Every structure is written in structure tokens, then in C-alpha cells.
Amino acid sequence: MEGKTIKFGKNLVTTRESLAPGHNFCAGCGEALALRLALKALGENVIIANATGCIEICTSPLPYTSWRLPWMHTLFENTAAEISGVEAGLNILMKKGKIPQRDIKCIAIAGDGGTSDIGIQALSGAFERRHNFLYLCFDNEAYMNTGIQRSSATPYGASTTTAPAGKFSIGQITEKKNMVAIAVAHDIPYAATACHSYPFDLMNKVKKGAGIKGPAYIHILSCCPTGWRYPSNLTIEVGRLAVETGIFPLYEVDDGQYKLSIARPKLKPVEEYLKLQGRFRHLSDEEIKKIQGKTDRKYAKLRAKVAASAA
Amino acid sequence: MSKRVALEASFAVAEAARMADVDVTAAYPITPQTHIPERLAEMVADGELDAAYIPVESEHSAMSACLGAAAVGARTFTATAGQGLELMHEVVYVASSMRYPIVMAVCNRALSAPLSVWGDHSDAMAVRDTGWIQVFCQNNQEAFDLTLWAFRVGEDPKVLFPVMVHLDGFTLSHVTEPVILPEQSEVDRFLPKFQYLFALNPDKPMTHGAFGPPEIYSEAKIAQEVAFRKSKEIILQGWNEFGNIFGRHYFPVEQYRTAGAKTLLLTMGSSTETAKIVIDERRDKGEAIGLISLRLWRPFPFEEFRQIVKGAETLIVLDRCISSGMGGPVFSEVRSALYNEVPKPKVVNIIGGLGGRDISENDFEYVIDRSREIAKQGSEKMLETVGVRGKMIGIRG
Numbered sequence: 001m002e003g004k005t006i007k008f009g010k011n012l013v014t015t016r017e018s019l020a021p022g023h024n025f026c027a028g029c030g031e032a033l034a035l036r037l038a039l040k041a042l043g044e045n046v047i048i049a050n051a052t053g054c055i056e057i058c059t060s061p062l063p064y065t066s067w068r069l070p071w072m073h074t075l076f077e078n079t080a081a082e083i084s085g086v087e088a089g090l091n092i093l094m095k096k097g098k099i100p101q102r103d104i105k106c107i108a109i110a111g112d113g114g115t116s117d118i119g120i121q122a123l124s125g126a127f128e129r130r131h132n133f134l135y136l137c138f139d140n141e142a143y144m145n146t147g148i149q150r151s152s153a154t155p156y157g158a159s160t161t162t163a164p165a166g167k168f169s170i171g172q173i174t175e176k177k178n179m180v181a182i183a184v185a186h187d188i189p190y191a192a193t194a195c196h197s198y199p200f201d202l203m204n205k206v207k208k209g210a211g212i213k214g215p216a217y218i219h220i221l222s223c224c225p226t227g228w229r230y231p232s233n234l235t236i237e238v239g240r241l242a243v244e245t246g247i248f249p250l251y252e253v254d255d256g257q258y259k260l261s262i263a264r265p266k267l268k269p270v271e272e273y274l275k276l277q278g279r280f281r282h283l284s285d286e287e288i289k290k291i292q293g294k295t296d297r298k299y300a301k302l303r304a305k306v307a308a309s310a311a
Numbered sequence: 312m313s314k315r316v317a318l319e320a321s322f323a324v325a326e327a328a329r330m331a332d333v334d335v336t337a338a339y340p341i342t343p344q345t346h347i348p349e350r351l352a353e354m355v356a357d358g359e360l361d362a363a364y365i366p367v368e369s370e371h372s373a374m375s376a377c378l379g380a381a382a383v384g385a386r387t388f389t390a391t392a393g394q395g396l397e398l399m400h401e402v403v404y405v406a407s408s409m410r411y412p413i414v415m416a417v418c419n420r421a422l423s424a425p426l427s428v429w430g431d432h433s434d435a436m437a438v439r440d441t442g443w444i445q446v447f448c449q450n451n452q453e454a455f456d457l458t459l460w461a462f463r464v465g466e467d468p469k470v471l472f473p474v475m476v477h478l479d480g481f482t483l484s485h486v487t488e489p490v491i492l493p494e495q496s497e498v499d500r501f502l503p504k505f506q507y508l509f510a511l512n513p514d515k516p517m518t519h520g521a522f523g524p525p526e527i528y529s530e531a532k533i534a535q536e537v538a539f540r541k542s543k544e545i546i547l548q549g550w551n552e553f554g555n556i557f558g559r560h561y562f563p564v565e566q567y568r569t570a571g572a573k574t575l576l577l578t579m580g581s582s583t584e585t586a587k588i589v590i591d592e593r594r595d596k597g598e599a600i601g602l603i604s605l606r607l608w609r610p611f612p613f614e615e616f617r618q619i620v621k622g623a624e625t626l627i628v629l630d631r632c633i634s635s636g637m638g639g640p641v642f643s644e645v646r647s648a649l650y651n652e653v654p655k656p657k658v659v660n661i662i663g664g665l666g667g668r669d670i671s672e673n674d675f676e677y678v679i680d681r682s683r684e685i686a687k688q689g690s691e692k693m694l695e696t697v698g699v700r701g702k703m704i705g706i707r708g
Contacts, residue, residue: 045513049379060521062531070511072382072519074375074405081372085337085379085387086511088363092334093385096361098504104513122375125368 013203014040023066024058028232030223030239031055031138034196035109038136038220041206044069045103047090049083051110051119052076054145055138077118080126080135083108087131105210106133112153113143116177127186127215134209134216137179140224148227152177155247156294157287158279160227165282175294183217184253190216191253192261196223197239201250201261208252221248229278241273246299257309258302270295313497313557318490320451320483321346324390324416324476326490327458329360330498331414334385334505337365337376341395342428343480344418348390370395374402374413381411382519384510386462389413392480393420393427396434400441406473407442408535409520412465412505413473415443416458418484419580419631421666429667430480432579432631435608436640438475442539444546445608448478449565449583451488456559459502464549466505470542477608479581481667486581493557501556543610563612564619565604568594572601575623575656576679579605579641582629582670589675600679605641613648620649623656627682629697631664638662638694657686663697674698 018039025032031054050056050073059066060073074082087106093099108126110119115137123135142160143149150163150172159171183191190212194202202220209216223239225232242248245268250261270292274280283291318326324347328336336355338348354360363380367373373389381387391399396417406413419435421427439445444464448454454476461474478484511517523531547563554560567587569575578586583604590602603619605612620626626649630639637643642660649655659682664670674697685695 047383047511047513057522060518062521062523062527065518065521067518068516070513070516072379072511073522074378074409074520075401078371078375078378078402081337081367081375082379082382084365084367084372085335085376085381085385086383087379088337088365088376089335089380089383089385089387092361092363093383096334098334099384099510099512121368122372125372128368129365 014043016040018042018044018068019059020066020068022064024061025054026226026232028225028235030196030235031140032058033235034138034194034202034220034222037196037199037202038206039069041203042105042107042210046070046105046107047086048072048107048109049079049086051079051114052145053111053114054140055109055111057145076114078122079108079110079114079119080123083133084126084129084131087133106131107210108133108135110135110137111145112137112139112141113151116152116179120182124186127183127188130214132213132215134206134212134218136206137217137219138222139219140222140227141176142227144224144227153179157283157291159282160279170283170287171279180217180219180253184256186215187256188215188217189213189255191218193219193221193248193250195221195239195243195248195250197236198243198250198262205252227279230276234276238273238276241268241276244268245270245273246295247273249299249302251302251306258305259309260302260306267299313491313493315489315491317487318451319346319485319487320448320454320478321418321485322350323451323455323490324458324478325350325354326492327455328388328414329354330493330495331386331459331462331502333360333362333388335363335365335377335380335387336389337367337373337380338389339367339370339373339391339395341370341392343420343430343484344390344392344395344416346484347416347418370399371402374399374406377413378402378406378409378411381406381413381507382511384505384507386466386505387411387413388415390416390418392418393422393434396438397422400438403438403441403443410471411473412471414458414461414465414476415473416454416476416478418480419477420480427666428480430482431665431667435477436632436634439609439640442472442535443609444472444474444542446474446476446606447579447604447608448476448483449581449604451483451486451490452559454478454483455490455492456553456557456561459498460549460553460561462505463502464542464546467545467549468508470545472539472542477580482581497556501553540610543612546607561606562615563607564615565606566619567602567604569601569603569619571599572623573599574601574625574627574679574683575620576600576602576675577605577626577628577641577645578602579608580631582631582664585670585672586675589672589679593679611644611648616645616648617652620656621652621654625683625686626656626658627678628658628660629664629670629678630660630662633662633665659685659695661695661697663699668698670698
């Protein structure tokens, strides 16, 4: 499966597809696109551990598989622990001369539920133990695989099946958990955010994260037409608006130093992002104003961290 | 030359793992298992064992890390007890279904509530259906021997199942006894290097753990079950070879003075050795009584068991666990194994030794006498216990 490389400016992108066609992702799935791009960046010398979730379920119905890479899946909450075992196993087998010495990148893949809810303990443990692995969180902001139930990554105001908007509720009443900040709090050498709508930025970060010695974390916003209720041809646009409105800023945290990947002089109003999506359809002007205020404050906080890092 | 040393059972288990040259241990501390991972961590720190010791943050992650290590072809070991085994429960199932030959020592412990760190078989019985090969130890020598044997059997390409070695919390795990340790060369002769045919490797991409839609799940599970039952052949072969090399012989159902016995007592684990004292006394007085012990719990040794109890009139089963609303789990299985047999003994169930309660010689005297009464009366109370202050809770007379 050797792929040719095509030049895009300074980026080299392989035509090799590690994710085989024929998978079961929904039309317009941002996660599938983000995964495909990430795998292009990773190359072939990898072993992947995948949590239960959309990616797992859409790529591995026995006896088929979409994986042209060594891949394992066992459970929902244990992926970081599993990749810890893979990494420790490879290292000791190489040290003892039982397998040839080579650089195999250990990759963990999970969704927002598998990361920020049920899998957070295992992830914290793996960060703390300093395993050499890259963790990719594909965040579609709810339990999409089981039918759009809220997670701790669901944003304020979104309607989901377990936090539905109704006469007495606006849907999600809590703020999206800041997983990157949690990862950074473990003093890991590299953390970043990315989105499929910025493919080269995503691929560069994945490449960089995979090359880091020690734990690395990339939080990838993965737009979901099914769960967010927008037409499937708008996935790229919705992802771009998430970044352009400051709702999901793209940045890196390199050894604790924050750096914006895309710094916009002026953010677009959040309304442009919210109004495209059915999950926010019920929000009043007042609520949208509230979200605007919160977004501005969070973005200012991030800018302050960036400024402090540069100082 | 092998040597005879005084060794705690937990250290004997760790020593077996060392002599097996394990590659990866992932473990989380829990009483009464702690001495096993402590000793292994010490061996790694001192360079006595070239292995990765992963100090995980929970038992769930301990078994999960073991899955990852086994998936790349590492010889993998862990140990736990009681609540720890319960916390890793769902991962325990995965190890067997994915055919990763992990070896796990379980220092059997009661389950909360009330909180108890002391021994019984509740944790073991809760994982009886998980698809692991499971054996019970009676003493420290067996803890060493069966741990070593577990690698050999589990890793056999015809088996590829994980193996659980049960040893009673405290009454074995923390007891020091003489143990004969073999030469490394003997161990190497018994235990070949682990060569896992399906190791994850970028040169030959493989998918481990695809999900099973209804069209294929049944076939996958039945294929697993067929392979699991077939593993018995290698289990026996492993013990046979163990006997040839080390001179100690193991059987799926162990017998003690069973010749011509009309009454048989069935125990599992360390209480078997106490029971032997009582059996000796009674035998010497001329009673036709013998003792059997289930060494192999899974796969259940139907054939051997039926053969051995065939001639007995009464079979007394001592359970160190309650299946609520049902009775002793070992009793239920044993009686079901005999249901279609002709002739078959009357099977009597006594429950005792819960949460670290000692089962003394006197208790065994009571168990035997009371069981004979029950067998004679032919009636069966729902709950017969030993060593419980029954009047206090109103369950007896």
C-alpha cells in the first residue's frame, strides 16, 4: 500500500489511505475526515488502540475491518491504559531483543465521552506515568454512537437526547469541559487542538505529537451532521465557523507554552456558528448573547495565556 | 539443584513469575495481594527481573494494560483480590475472548459490604464464567508450581487462554512455608519462550477486537467455547510434563484417602489441608471417609469428578461463598454435574469460612456429622452453615 507523495507547499501528503473505504460512517462525518487526515500524518509505523465509539463501530464489524494498520479495540474507558501496555510491552521486548529495535508510535483514539467522561481516569494515569504515546480525542460533543446523549464535552445550550431543550430547559446547562487544560495540568510535553476544516494544521499537529517523546494530546473538534443537526454538506463550514467565532480556537501547548495556531484579528459573532445547527435552534437572542459573552471571556483568557507564554 | 527455602506464598508466586521471565506486570495494590506486586517491583528495581512494571491507577487499568502488552506479544502477569477483581470484571472477560494468555494470581478475598479484606471465595465465584482457565492452590508450593504451569498452558498455541491462579487471601498469601524452588534450567525446559503468532506489528497489520454483530457473535462465542473445552488436553499434558520434570504431580480433582470412601468431603483452596487432619483421624478410627478437592475449576473436570465420586453415598460440599437466594455455587455446579448419573451420592451443602472466618478442625467435625444427619433425613434446609453464630441472627434452632 505504498502511496505517492503529493506536494502542497511545504506539506507532504501521502496518497496512501490507511482507512480503507467501505466503512459505515454517516455522510458528511467530520470525524471520519479528521481520522483519515490524522492517519495520513501518522504513516505506517504505528499501533493503534481505539476506544468504543463511532470510530470503532464504523470501522470494525466482524469479519470486516477498515484498518490497514495494526489496531486493537477492547472497551470504552480503558484505551489509555491499553496503550500504556502496548508501549511498555514494545519497549521491554525491544530491550530484551525479542523483537527488532524500531520506532513504533503508540496511538490512542477515543471520542469525547471515552476521553472526558468514562476514560478520564485511565488517561490521567497514562499521562502521569509518562508513557510515550499520542492520544487523539475526536470530539463530536456528545455520545453520538449511542444516539446523541450529552457528555461533559457537550457545549452550553446544545439540545441532546438526555439533556433535551424543553419548556423548562435550554438543553445542556453546563460548560464544555476543558480537556486540553486538564491534559496540560499533567505537565505533558505537547497538547493541541485541531479541526478537520483545517487539514494541514491538523496533520502537522498529529505529526508533531507523534514525534514527541512522552505523552501528547490532541483534541480534535469533529463536526457531526447527525447529532448537531445540520445538512451534511456543511461539515467543513461548521468547523471553520467554530474556529472563526472563537468557540473552538486552534492552539498548541508546547511544554506548557501556549501558542495560537490561527490568530484572527476579529472573531465572527457566535450566532453565525449556532444558527446553522439544529441543536441550538431553540436558543433565544438572550441566550445567544450569553454564549457570546462567555466565548469572548474564554478567548480572552486563552489570549492571556498565549501572551504570558510569549513574554 | 533445586533448593528448599522458607517462602511466603505471595513471594512464591512472584518468584514463579520471575523464573518465567515475565516481560510486563501491571498491577494495582489491594490487600491481601500487595506482597506479590511489591516483590515484583523490587525485583525489577534490583535488576533481578528484566521486565516493565506498570504501576497503574486502578485494577481496571491493570488488566487493560495487560491486554495491550499481551497484544504485542509480551509475557504478561498481574495479581489482584476481591474488590480489585470486581473492578476489573469487564476486562477479565475481554482477556479470554481476545485469547490473550495473561496469567493472574488472585488472593481470594470477600466482597463488600461490610468491607472485609479477609479471605473467602466470593471474588473467585464472581468470575467463574469469564472464560479463564482457573485453578485453586492448597499451599505455598502449589502457588509457585501452578503459577509457572499457568504460563505454559495459557501460552500453548492450541490454548491461548488466560489463566487465573487462586490462592486464599492471608491463609495462604501471607503464610510462610517451605517451598522447593527449581533450577532455572529446569524451568526453561518446562516453559518455552512465548511466541505469540498474532502480535500487533506494523509489518503485518491485524485487527484485534472487531465488534460482533448478531450475524457472527454466536459463532465467535461458540468457537471460543469449543477451544476452551479442548484446552483440557493441554492442561493435563502440562501437569504431566510438570510431574516428569519437577516430580510433583497435579490432577484436575485431587483425592485424599478416598479408597472405598462412603462419605466424601469436597473443599477448595487452603482449607483442604485442615480437612486432611480430620480425615486422617476418622480414617484411622476406621470410618470410610475421604477428601476431594477441585484443583481445576474451569474448564470444569466433569469426567474425573464423576469417576471419583461414583462409589460414595454422601458428598459434602463446603462453600466459602453464597450465591444469594441459591446457596453455595460450588454445590450447585457439583450437584448439576451429577444429576444424570446413576448411581450418585446425596449431595449436602454447608457454607462457612466467609470473610476470613477460620474453618477449624472442630468445624470440619461438625460439617461431617451434620451433613450425615441431613443425608440420613433426606430433608434439605435452604441454608446450612458452619461457624456462624446462628442464634444471633435466627437462622438455626
